[in-house]
Amino acid sequence: MTAENSNTLNLPDCGLVLIGMGPGKFSSMTIEAKQAALACDSLHYEAYTALWPQGQLDLLESECGEITKVMRPEIESPELLFELAKKTLVGLLVVGDPLQATTHVDLQLQAAEAGIECIVFHGISITTIVTGALGLSNYKFGRQTTLTYPYSDWIATSPLEVIAMNMGLGQHTLALLDLDPTGAGTGQQKPMMPSDAVESMVSMIDKLKINFDGFLDESPCDVFKIESLKTVLEMPLNQFRVILCSDMGTPSQNIISTNLEALSQINGGSMNCLVFLGNTSEVEDKALLRWQ
Numbered sequence: 001m002t003a004e005n006s007n008t009l010n011l012p013d014c015g016l017v018l019i020g021m022g023p024g025k026f027s028s029m030t031i032e033a034k035q036a037a038l039a040c041d042s043l044h045y046e047a048y049t050a051l052w053p054q055g056q057l058d059l060l061e062s063e064c065g066e067i068t069k070v071m072r073p074e075i076e077s078p079e080l081l082f083e084l085a086k087k088t089l090v091g092l093l094v095v096g097d098p099l100q101a102t103t104h105v106d107l108q109l110q111a112a113e114a115g116i117e118c119i120v121f122h123g124i125s126i127t128t129i130v131t132g133a134l135g136l137s138n139y140k141f142g143r144q145t146t147l148t149y150p151y152s153d154w155i156a157t158s159p160l161e162v163i164a165m166n167m168g169l170g171q172h173t174l175a176l177l178d179l180d181p182t183g184a185g186t187g188q189q190k191p192m193m194p195s196d197a198v199e200s201m202v203s204m205i206d207k208l209k210i211n212f213d214g215f216l217d218e219s220p221c222d223v224f225k226i227e228s229l230k231t232v233l234e235m236p237l238n239q240f241r242v243i244l245c246s247d248m249g250t251p252s253q254n255i256i257s258t259n260l261e262a263l264s265q266i267n268g269g270s271m272n273c274l275v276f277l278g279n280t281s282e283v284e285d286k287a288l289l290r291w292q
Contacts, residue, residue: 011039011119016085016111018098020123023249024052024271026059033121037064040091042084044070048185049103050095051271053250060093067093072185075107085116097125126273129248130174134255134275135287142166144174147192147200147274149181157211160204160232161225163276168228170279177272191271194244198237198264209233237261241277243291244268257291 009032011017019036022028029037037043043064045057048071052060061067070092074080084090098104098120111118131138145162148155159175166173177192178200192200208229217223240260246269247253254269263274280288 009035009039011036011089012117014085014088015090015117015119016081016107017089017091018104018108018118018120019091019093020097020121020125021052021060021093021095022124023096023126023129024247025056025250026063028124028249029060030121030123033123034064036119036121037091037093039089041088043067043091043093044074044081045093046070046075046095046104047187048072048075048180048189049101051179051189051191052095053270069187071187075103078107078110082111082114082116085111094123097123100125100127124249126176126248127174130245130273130275133248133253134243134245134291136172136275136277136284137281140170140172140278140284142169142171142173142278144176146176146178147197148178149183149192149196149200150203151181151183155200155203155207157204157208160201160208161229164228164232165225167232167276167278168224172278173276175274175276177274194266194268194272195264197272197274198260201240201260202237205233243275243277243288244272245275246270246272248273255291257288 017036017040019033021033043066045067047069057067081090081092094104099108108118127144131141143162143166145159147159163173163175177197179189179191181190182188212229212233215222215226217226238259238261242258242260242263244256244258244263244266252269256266258266
């Protein structure tokens with residue numbers, strides 16, 4: 001990298017640089033993100049919250065230099081990264097936008113506490129791609145969630161609770177899909193497929209039907225949650241309207257409008273997410289016809 005470009009970015013001699021990689025292809029990285037990657041003394045690819053195709057990662061490495069993969073332990077206990085960042089400029093490559101996950105916000109805060117300068121170069125995020133690509137109103141999305149694998153026969157029901165409350169408000173829900181069946185974040189990724197997502201939803205529904213009486217109704221919010229869950233738990237799977245979004249922002253991008261029952265028969269792509277539909281407007285209904 002030229003000195004002129006380095007000065008344009010105003011990067012220090014040492015510190016931590018969080019670099020947004022965008023959605024799955026080298027050409028989607030911003031110019032500044034690429035320049036920052038070139039300027040760093042070492043590059044580390046965070047590979048447990050999201051993944052890039054290996055071919056695109058190889059291309060990035062050929063353009064910007066050697067890349068070391070890091071997993072959950074290195075990010076949640078970043079002593080090694082911080083030791084490097086005290087003496088050199090360390091780049092952490094993050095799929096999408098580097099501050100979309102609280103994991104990286106926490107890393108940023110830890111760096112500040114350690115007296116390490118932390119610079120951020122934002123990237124295109126799945127949360128901004130999906131709404132526009134589908135033709136849904138960004139204003140009508142509620143809380144997003146992540147559908148998880150069962151861990152040791154235990155499954156969290158909070159994703160279904162989020163979906164139910166959003167639906168109760170007529171809002172759409174972006175549901176990201178788990179990457180790691182072990183929950184350890186150490187490298188045994190197996191991106192969740194559509195059939196896995198259906199199994200996760202069915203497991204949550206079954207668990208909540210058994211444990212439903214355990215919900216408190218001490219506040220208006222509690223009452224609303226209970227009523228929303230009652231509605232969802234009584235719905236057949238084919239009444240859950242979902243949009244499968246695969247490999248968004250890449251040449252393999254695919255969007256399919258379906259329902260939860262039919263979803264289990266769809267293969268999906270290498271990286272998938274779902275949108276559970278709330279109430280749709282006339283314009284949204286017309287836009288969604290494209291994906292049937």
